[in-house]
Amino acid sequence: MKYYSTRGRAEALTAGEAILKGIATDGGLYVPEKIPKVENLPAFMELDYKELAFEIFKLYLTDYTHAGLRDCVDQAYSTFDTQEVAPLVKRGGKYFLELFHGRTFAFKDVALSILPHFQRLAAKDGDKRLILVATSGDTGKAALEGFTDVPGVNVIVFYPQEGVSPVQKRQMQTHRGGNTFVVGVQGNFDDTQTEVKQIFTDDEMKRIFSENKIRLSSANSINIGRFVPQIVYYFYAYAQLLRAKEIEPGEAVDFTVPTGNFGNILAGYYAKKMGLPIANLICTTNDNKVLYDFFTTGVYDKNREFFATISPSMDILVSSNLERLLYNICGSAQEISSLMASFSKTGRFEFNHSLEGMLSHFATEEETLNAIKTLYDETGYVIDTHTAVGVAAYSKLDENLSRVNVFVSTASPFKFAGDVCKALGYPGASKAEERLAELMDVSVPERIAELSKLPIIHERVCTRNQMKEAVREIMKV
Numbered sequence: 246m247k248y249y250s251t252r253g254r255a256e257a258l259t260a261g262e263a264i265l266k267g268i269a270t271d272g273g274l275y276v277p278e279k280i281p282k283v284e285n286l287p288a289f290m291e292l293d294y295k296e297l298a299f300e301i302f303k304l305y306l307t308d309y310t311h312a313g314l315r316d317c318v319d320q321a322y323s324t325f326d327t328q329e330v331a332p333l334v335k336r337g338g339k340y341f342l343e344l345f346h347g348r349t350f351a352f353k354d355v356a357l358s359i360l361p362h363f364q365r366l367a368a369k370d371g372d373k374r375l376i377l378v379a380t381s382g383d384t385g386k387a388a389l390e391g392f393t394d395v396p397g398v399n400v401i402v403f404y405p406q407e408g409v410s411p412v413q414k415r416q417m418q419t420h421r422g423g424n425t426f427v428v429g430v431q432g433n434f435d436d437t438q439t440e441v442k443q444i445f446t447d448d449e450m451k452r453i454f455s456e457n458k459i460r461l462s463s464a465n466s467i468n469i470g471r472f473v474p475q476i477v478y479y480f481y482a483y484a485q486l487l488r489a490k491e492i493e494p495g496e497a498v499d500f501t502v503p504t505g506n507f508g509n510i511l512a513g514y515y516a517k518k519m520g521l522p523i524a525n526l527i528c529t530t531n532d533n534k535v536l537y538d539f540f541t542t543g544v545y546d547k548n549r550e551f552f553a554t555i556s557p558s559m560d561i562l563v564s565s566n567l568e569r570l571l572y573n574i575c576g577s578a579q580e581i582s583s584l585m586a587s588f589s590k591t592g593r594f595e596f597n598h599s600l601e602g603m604l605s606h607f608a609t610e611e612e613t614l615n616a617i618k619t620l621y622d623e624t625g626y627v628i629d630t631h632t633a634v635g636v637a638a639y640s641k642l643d644e645n646l647s648r649v650n651v652f653v654s655t656a657s658p659f660k661f662a663g664d665v666c667k668a669l670g671y672p673g674a675s676k677a678e679e680r681l682a683e684l685m686d687v688s689v690p691e692r693i694a695e696l697s698k699l700p701i702i703h704e705r706v707c708t709r710n711q712m713k714e715a716v717r718e719i720m721k722v
């Protein structure tokens with residue numbers, strides 16, 4: 246399987262090469278030459294999470310050995326607190342696919358626990374690698390966990406200083422590991438992400454890195470090593486519905502996904518194209534509803550006010566992975582190139598193809614808080630502020646929907662305890678995590694409880710324009 250750039254002017258790569266590289270030299274994103282079809286879906290439905298992951302990786306990462314892939318899967322998914330990795334739970338007649346059982350309590354762990362292993366197998370001995378990450382909150386810590394103490398690798402994480410939750414910030418600032426660096430940026434996530442992409446394609450930076458024999462690599466969801474692992478849990482959710490006899494074999498279901506950079510929901514689109522019976526993929530957004538506007542009008546326009554919301558990991562106006570969806574729909578790198586050229590000039594583009602099977606709605610802050618409260622009152626189950634965007638927005642759809650919908654649950658409520666407590670009627674609760682634990686009748690997860698006791702290690706802050714300089718200083722080049 247070869248991987249091609251969505252913009253058509255970069256060389257085709259193997260999976261391993263694309264996973265090391267991240268973004269293509271022409272600024273495009275790598276996509277597989279074709280989306281593989283699953284030949285025997287019923288057999289897939291019998292597998293446990295690790296076996297299923299292995300089968301799906303075999304279809305995409307064809308240059309890896311089977312033994313290598315098995316090893317990646319074993320190492321990555323043994324770090325989860327449940328063998329199921331992605332358990333499906335039913336509460337009050339709703340299905341939630343819990344993707345937050347990894348080490349950092351958000352769905353990013355599913356991919357970022359395995360990406361370092363994929364890269365390790367693809368790297369040549371002696372390569373020095375630098376992983377540059379822009380995070381809206383959750384990717385940063387998950388990447389730090391995944392790459393800490395991997396030999397020959399340094400990680401620099403840039404996060405928007407005022408755009409992450411207190412737990413997210415603390416998780417990153419207290420992170421230990423001699424090869425990890427964390428820098429706050431005075432700006433929002435879009436500024437941070439745009440500048441990181443810029444560093445990847447900047448000629449001077451390229452020269453400096455190559456002189457110093459440093460290979461630059463990305464852990465953002467533009468890396469195919471990120472979205473391939475995310476395909477697995479859509480299949481696994483369906484398998485769990487079948488096993489619990491909640492659906493008939495072959496019955497099409499919907500998935501509702503709280504969306505930011507479009508990586509998670511894109512994996513659902515791939516699952517559908519591979520043959521999983523999915524009717525609708527529902528892209529839900531917070532007040533930064535650039536994607537909702539796009540799916541309902543065909544016009545993508547980032548020229549608008551940016552809101553810092555209680556679902557910060559979705560506070561995004563430039564949704565990178567959408568480019569892959571558009572490419573898969575229109576099939577023309579030339580068309581994507583010209584859309585993206587116009588986008589970088591004007592911040593706007595129009596897409597005139599059918600977006601069938603993709604639905605969208607958004608939720609306001611108040612609707613999001615209410616969704617948390619209502620579900621808790623009815624069932625005692627607590628969801629985080631991102632998952633709640635999905636629940637609230639779904640309830641506003643008036644299209645024809647499938648009988649069964651799965652809410653993709655992207656983070657543990659403990660990660661956003663302050664706002665979750667507010668939703669439940671305890672605004673400004675001091676020690677929100679403890680309060681939440683009482684309300685949920687569980688104890689605060691150890692990795693969150695310890696955060697307040699750990700020393701702050703990373704205090705560095707810079708402006709967007711100083712990010713290149715920060716990279717050079719940290720790498721001493």
Ligand SMILES: *Cc1c(COP(=O)(O)O)cnc(C)c1O
Pocket residue numbers: 351352353383384466503504505506507508509510558559631632655656
């Ligand atoms: C990253 C993230 C999202 C958005 O996912 P995308 O793949 O960027 O669309 C939603 N919720 C949480 C908790 C996240 O960390």
